Amino acid sequence: MTARRALHFNPPSHRRDRVGVNQRFPNVSATITWVLLLVFTVASYILGAGTAKPALMLAVLLLTLIKGQMIADYFMGLRHTRFVWRALMSAWLLTIGGTIAFVYHH
Numbered sequence: 001m002t003a004r005r006a007l008h009f010n011p012p013s014h015r016r017d018r019v020g021v022n023q024r025f026p027n028v029s030a031t032i033t034w035v036l037l038l039v040f041t042v043a044s045y046i047l048g049a050g051t052a053k054p055a056l057m058l059a060v061l062l063l064t065l066i067k068g069q070m071i072a073d074y075f076m077g078l079r080h081t082r083f084v085w086r087a088l089m090s091a092w093l094l095t096i097g098g099t100i101a102f103v104y105h106h
Contacts, residue, residue: 029074030074030075033070033074033075036070037067037070040063040066040067041067043063044060044063044067047059047060047063048060054104054105057104058101061101061104062097064097065093065094065097068093069090072086072089072093073086076089
């Protein structure tokens with residue numbers, strides 16, 4: 001590539017990616033995910049701070065499992081991998097969550 005040609009590099013257009021977030025701001029989806037994780041954490045704390053009713057504990061556990069899947073998808077980068085890796089992570093989360101629910105119930 002000549003020096004003259006290198007000066008005329010055309011950057012890629014700022015098209016929208018798969019999730020609809022403008023590529024000029026690639027950290028927007030990570031920020032939105034982080035804010036949702038904070039909201040779910042506060043909701044889990046508020047639900048868990050009350051009385052220990054089984055329905056409330058199930059809601060806290062469900063929020064925790066959703067948070068785990070969000071972390072795996074967005075921060076561990078599994079949303080762009082093959083389905084088998086996402087399925088393994090989901091199975092692991094469901095196994096842990098199911099074990100906690102079983103122990104809590106009995």
